[in-house]
Amino acid sequence: xxxxxxxxxxxxxxxxxxxxxxxxxxxxxxxxxxxxxxxxxxxxxxxxxxxxxxxxxxxxxxxxxxxxxxxxxxxxxxxxxxxxxxxxxxxxxxxxxxxxxxxxxxxxxxxxxx
Amino acid sequence: xxxxxxxxxxxxxxxxxxxxxxxxxxxxxxxxxxxxxxxxxxxxxxxxxxxxxxxxxxxxxxxxxxxxxxxxxxxxxxxxxxxxxxxxxxxxxxxxxxxxxxxxxxxxxxxxxxxxxxxxxxxxxxxxxxxxxxxxxxxx
Ligand SMILES: Nc1ncnc2c1ncn2[C@@H]1O[C@H](COP(=O)(O)OP(=O)(O)OP(=O)(O)O)[C@@H](O)[C@H]1O
Ligand SMILES: [Mg+2]
Numbered sequence: 001x002x003x004x005x006x007x008x009x010x011x012x013x014x015x016x017x018x019x020x021x022x023x024x025x026x027x028x029x030x031x032x033x034x035x036x037x038x039x040x041x042x043x044x045x046x047x048x049x050x051x052x053x054x055x056x057x058x059x060x061x062x063x064x065x066x067x068x069x070x071x072x073x074x075x076x077x078x079x080x081x082x083x084x085x086x087x088x089x090x091x092x093x094x095x096x097x098x099x100x101x102x103x104x105x106x107x108x109x110x111x112x113x114x
Numbered sequence: 115x116x117x118x119x120x121x122x123x124x125x126x127x128x129x130x131x132x133x134x135x136x137x138x139x140x141x142x143x144x145x146x147x148x149x150x151x152x153x154x155x156x157x158x159x160x161x162x163x164x165x166x167x168x169x170x171x172x173x174x175x176x177x178x179x180x181x182x183x184x185x186x187x188x189x190x191x192x193x194x195x196x197x198x199x200x201x202x203x204x205x206x207x208x209x210x211x212x213x214x215x216x217x218x219x220x221x222x223x224x225x226x227x228x229x230x231x232x233x234x235x236x237x238x239x240x241x242x243x244x245x246x247x248x249x250x251x252x253x254x
Contacts, residue, residue, distance in 0.1 A: 032215060033216075034215035034216055035216055035217070035219075035220040035221055036220065037215075038159060038220075038221075038224055039220065053126075053215070054126070055126060055130065055216070056215065058129065058130035058158070059130075059158070059215070061130070061137070062130070062133055062134075062137070062151070062158040064147065064151055079127075
């Protein structure tokens with residue numbers, strides 16, 4: 001699935017990486033636990049998270065995760081967006097809950113990691 | 115080549131700066147991305163542990179032709195029972211650390227899984243030292 005599809009399925013807003021929405025994602029991992037995210041080894045991953053702070057972006061940087069959905073209208077800080085931009089990431093912000101966002105993506109055929 | 119980074123206790127806005135800088139260096143050296151990930155995830159786990167649990171410290175990263183060696187040295191409080199600390203799920207992280215998305219008790223195990231060698235030494239009241247080694251395959 002393309003990130004642009006993710007944006008329309010989640011009725012979401014792109015706050016970083018508007019020009020990179022052609023990118024494909026093959027799997028989704030959803031967690032608020034950065035310790036858990038750091039154990040994932042998966043290509044073309046989309047991270048869905050409700051944890052919104054600079055460590056969300058740092059953890060993604062270390063884990064080579066380039067695509068992030070922030071749920072429940074949580075707003076990324078300018079510092080987060082700057083770091084994300086530096087790493088050519090895409091950040092998508094939606095108002096849906098974690099459950100709803102994941103449910104919709106699953107229904108549209110995106111694979112889980114486990 | 116040897117690179118040294120200071121790690122401040124409790125400063126979560128800077129946690130990851132060392133790992134990020136070292137990652138850039140490894141990229142410039144054309145290290146395989148899969149191996150870079152194993153190295154920087156290990157370093158980052160260790161760095162966050164110093165920010166979260168210790169009174170500050172440093173990371174010393176050495177790049178050799180066939181391996182990367184990382185020393186994470188902090189100035190206390192030390193780990194009373196290393197076996198227990200290594201157990202998945204064991205954590206003494208504060209509420210503040212948990213708010214930052216850490217404190218699941220998975221970090222040391224994750225370092226062990228990513229590193230070729232992990233040595234931990236710790237003395238209560240003195241400090242903790244981690245040695246992390248990741249082998250680099252021969253070029254070509
Ligand atoms: N540098 C350190 N100094 C003092 N104690 C430490 C240090 N590193 C780890 N510990 C102790 O070992 C425990 C386990 O560490 P580990 O990294 O596995 O989990 P965590 O940091 O609690 O959570 P996570 O890494 O999953 O976010 C910590 O909760 C802490 O009690
Ligand atoms: Mg840890």
